[in-house]
Amino acid sequence: MPALPKKLAILAGGGTLPKNVAEACKREGIPALVVNLGGAADEWISEYNPLDLALGQVGRLLETLKTEGCDAVTMAGPLMRPQLSKIRFDWQGAKLLPRVTRLFRKGDDALLRGIAEIFEEHGFRVVGPEMLLGDILVTPGVMTQASPTDDAVGDIEIGRQILSALGPHDVGQAVVIADGICMAIEAAEGTAQMLHRVASLRDAEKPSGVLVKLPKLQQDRRVDLPTIGPQTIDEAASAHLVGIAVEAGSGFIIDREETIRRCDEAGLFLIGLTPPDA
Numbered sequence: 001m002p003a004l005p006k007k008l009a010i011l012a013g014g015g016t017l018p019k020n021v022a023e024a025c026k027r028e029g030i031p032a033l034v035v036n037l038g039g040a041a042d043e044w045i046s047e048y049n050p051l052d053l054a055l056g057q058v059g060r061l062l063e064t065l066k067t068e069g070c071d072a073v074t075m076a077g078p079l080m081r082p083q084l085s086k087i088r089f090d091w092q093g094a095k096l097l098p099r100v101t102r103l104f105r106k107g108d109d110a111l112l113r114g115i116a117e118i119f120e121e122h123g124f125r126v127v128g129p130e131m132l133l134g135d136i137l138v139t140p141g142v143m144t145q146a147s148p149t150d151d152a153v154g155d156i157e158i159g160r161q162i163l164s165a166l167g168p169h170d171v172g173q174a175v176v177i178a179d180g181i182c183m184a185i186e187a188a189e190g191t192a193q194m195l196h197r198v199a200s201l202r203d204a205e206k207p208s209g210v211l212v213k214l215p216k217l218q219q220d221r222r223v224d225l226p227t228i229g230p231q232t233i234d235e236a237a238s239a240h241l242v243g244i245a246v247e248a249g250s251g252f253i254i255d256r257e258e259t260i261r262r263c264d265e266a267g268l269f270l271i272g273l274t275p276p277d278a
Helices: 017-028 043-048 058-067 091-095 097-104 108-121 150-169 190-201 230-238 256-266
Strands: 008-012 032-037 051-053 072-076 174-178 181-185 210-213 243-247 269-273
Touching: 008 017, 017 032, 017 043, 017 072, 032 043, 032 058, 051 058, 058 091, 072 108, 091 097, 097 108, 150 174, 150 181, 150 210, 150 243, 150 269, 174 190, 181 190, 190 210, 190 230, 230 243, 230 256, 256 269
Parallel strands: 008 032, 008 072, 032 051, 210 243, 243 269
Antiparallel strands: 174 181, 174 210
């Protein structure tokens, strides 16, 4: 079991995951520096005396982490990928610009892996949120009152095949399959917008289909693992789906009890899939 950080820098994106990490640090007595990157974090962050930084302030971030005595960094919550031309880099960020430019030409996983490597080169350990949130990982099997039908099992398998084929291209982590047909593939818009798109295509239809979320091939498991939470359940219900499938041990459930409760209320199943190499 890796040692817990002496002081953790939480690079906070949107959603509740970074808040959960900050709360876990407080419970465990681990000092934390919460960083609001580009104003992406929600209102909760004001309770943690955050360091507010623009995305290009690389030098200030690294220097502050050293000054504050941080020995580890975690990246939690989604960040919308900005246009590189609109980022204003400080002097140290400007020195990294050729490298960052190459990273921006790749997919999200390659970009995040490259950012993690920069932190490591400056002496900071990069850790996943699950180090502090032990109950956040998806567990194997059905977690809800509803279970997948034979049709849903078929849709899940098609979704796994599509995501496996897309893996080398670093496209997205999620697809929606309904009645054997691929309704949507997640790209830069993220899962929520993808589900909104599906909802617009299926108004008043009888529920069918599954949201399948899997990590990408060769994904750095410390950053950006597939994540679902209560909001995901509401969006899946609005898209007239019957269930959600996430790979066990390789995805996060935010607010597990509430997420499962909303699944049961909506009649959705939630299943943790056994990894293919298990």
